[in-house]
Amino acid sequence: MLLRCMRAENRKLHASPIWVLFFLLPVISAAYGTVNYLGNLGILSASWYSLWTQHTLFYSLFFFPAMVAIYASYLWRLEHLGHNWNLIMSAPVRPFALFLAKFIVVVKLVLLTQLFIFFLYCFCGKVFAGLPGWPPLETLGFLLRGVLGGLSVVALQLILSMLIRSFAIPIFVSLFGGIIGMLATSKGSGLYWPYALMQYGMNSNKSTDVLSGNYLSFCLSCIVWLLALFLIVNLLLTRRDVKS
Template sequence: MLLRCLRAENRKLHASPIWILFFLLPVISAAYGTVNYLGNLGILSASWYALWTQHTLFYSLFFFPTLVAIYASYLWRLEHLGHNWNLIMAAPVPPFALFLAKFFVVVNLVLLTQCWIFLLYCLCGKVFATLPGWPPITLFVFLLRGALGGLSVIALQLLLSMLIRSFAVPIFIALFGGIIGMLAASQDVGLFWPYALMQYGMNSNKSEDMLSGNLFPFFAAYLLWLTVLFCTANLLLTRRDVKS
């Protein structure tokens, strides 16, 4: 049943306009980060780590939440048209399987986005910042941790897009959530806010590792958020029809 839902969700991505945003928004993010790095070489060291802090500052704060929100809203768009919710509730699959299928599809999109972001980072580092060598292996760890921390953002945005018929409103919520995440992380309470977990994982705008010696609370936090959000989605889908 889940595989059937996954195939149906993947078909929505064929020739989808979201691929334009998939390629374009990370390019804009990388451009902002590179320009900011080059404009602050007086206070930043010329290194791959310094360039990473500037790239992740814009990406984690604005562009990642926006992209996830766009992915989630797009995948729920068809269900919010006409009387399609009646078809979902009458389909011979558990309603939560549909939510889970969308989750896995967005996870795949996020992994591709992370790879694209890293390729742009390497390109900017070599071509525009003219940095020697290649990025340290630690940054690959940050990239993977960012994807793990982003799982809670994916689940939350899918839940919001499931409940809210508007395509744009969940995207504005994601932008606001990213800003609150930055403030929460600066006050060392980011583990209590799902949008901050991705910023923690990516070590956004920090020269020292924010999760050094604190990996267990990070993993526990995103697993707890996933559990709460999955249970909430399942409860809403099984106990009542989603209002749209």
């Protein structure tokens, strides 16, 4: 059942316009980060680590939440057309399986995006910044941590796109969530806000590991947020039909 739903969601991505944004937004983020790094070499003296902070700062704050929101809104777009929700709720498929299929597909897109971000980071570091050697292995760990921190953002944006017919409103919410995440992180309370978890995981704007000695709290926060959001969506889909 779940596999059938996943195949249906994957078919939506074939020749999809979101692939344009998949390539464009990370390139814009990398270009901005590289220019900012090259313009502040007097301050940013930690080589690959400094370049990483500039590449991931605005990506974690704005580009990542916006991309996830676009992925989520696009996957729910068909369900919001006509009377498709009535067909879904009466189909011999658990509604939560449909949500979970979308969640897995968006996570797959997030993994691909993270790999593309790392490629751009290495490319810009060697070609434009002329940095010696290769990026430290810690940056790969930051990428994986970013995926873990981003899972709650994926779940939350899928819920918003499920409940809201508009394609654009969930995207604006994601940008607002990223701004609040930045403020929460600056005050040391980012573990209590889902949009800040990705920023923590990516170690954006810090040359030292912000999770040093705090991995357990980070992992627990990611798990609690994800389970809470899954519980919410299950209640929404089993207790009442989604109205959009």
